[in-house]
Amino acid sequence: MSRGGAIASTLVGLSTALGNALVSETIARKPGLLQSLDPRVKLTGLLALVLAAALSHRIGVILALWLGATVLGLLSRVSLPTLATRVWLAVLLFTGVIALPALFLTPGTPVLSSPDGKLHITEQGIVAATLLITRVETAATLTTLLALTTPWMQILKSLRSFGVPQEFVMMLNMTHRYIFVLAESASQMLESRNSRTVGILSSAAQRAIVARTAGVLMGKSIELGNDVYLAMQSRAFRGDTKLLTGFRMTSRDFLALSGFLLIAMIAIWLGRA
């Protein structure tokens, strides 16, 4: 295998992750429908819609929620290509693999049979697989919209205002921030390794390099974590996230929250088995 194997794919992955993070922060700061709402409304409202998608048993209802989520995304400056590449394709790939056996294993009316008649795709199987894929696509689209249209610190503050323990919120904050520092560090380590490698490395050798890099990063992350906590303490941090933008619910926010909850309840009602 060439040097463009495990090392190169890890480097591409790291660079994509860093790029995606930048895009997310940029979108979150653009003017848009979801961006203009109180983060607590978004968190409650979008999660209520996720719940509705999960509880609904009718494909039509779930597809309507999915369509609604897409329109919401467009009104919030989240483009279709962003949703397609970040959510839809990835979800289709992973959920598709899980849903595939359901086509054959769910008992019911055969729609298509193999020539020897041993394997059948059933009508009920198609419905089960489609339900699974549409549910996951809808849920992933809604949660991605929340992440893309809300600065990370505001999501954390919303979680705190809902009573999520501050230790948990702090851990999330640290993970999010320093994953990029470590990703950059990993990227530099692998690039430096690449620049000093002569000839073609076997797949096993490349995997070993990536594994060793992960080990070194683990040590670095522990040290970095300690230092970051000290740096936060040094600037008077006592465990609670404080933000400049104090959340203030406006009548628009209350209206949006009512809308989200109403749609979620209607979807659950219409989607019952």
Added chain:
Amino acid sequence: MSYTAVFAAHNVDFHYEQVPALRQLSLTVQTGQCVALVGANGSGKSTLLRLLDGLCFPAAGSISFHGEPLTAANLADNKFFLSFRRRVALVFQNPDVQLFNPTVFDEVAFGPLQMGWSSAEVISRVDAALEMMGIANLRDRPPYRLSGGEKKRVALASVIVLDPEVLLLDEPTALLDPRSQSQLIDLIQNWRGTSKTVITATHHLEILEDIADRVVVLEQGSVTAAASPQQILSDSELLLRANLVHAHRHRHGDLIHSHPHLHSHSKHEHEH
């Protein structure tokens, strides 16, 4: 200027697990002094700064701030904690450690927000700090996307915004280009002669005369000399022993000789 002690460290021992970092270190820093801590890598400069910032505590000995013991118990008191953090600020050597917010603005606003200042005050102070450090154009950028020098400026702005009485700077000129280095030195020089106390850890001897009126030499976790920059820089034996200069071997015609090599403004000539 008449001085009163801002920090007093007495016989301080500190170790990382079993490895000693500071041994029997004693040091007094007076209010309004600009002190440079010099020493080779691993001499304990960064550790000392962390102890002075109340981020870790001595295994033996004591440190006091304006006569008040700097202990975990005292810092657990909210009033003392906020007052101390407001008055003492540390700029870490690695700016990545210090930049944990999504944007430069949020980063600089972090300290003032912890102080519980009003939104209007936070915004005006942050804007002033960004202007002062020449990084107003980076306001909405994520810190992890900045260059090393830009990160350092943001890290500086994030503590300057609190207008602290004491500034602890750990290798502040590292990662900075010559122009930014010069601007930083100008900034420190502006603080000299005011009531601000500046303690800078560095191994760049060429900036000592510009940034300090007192130099403290650390060797293996202990203070081995403390004097004016001129006195320290003229003591070649001390500088060699503390690994702050190296023997420079070179040729003048047929004559090959060596002497301590020091890139200081006043020490660039030597006799043969």
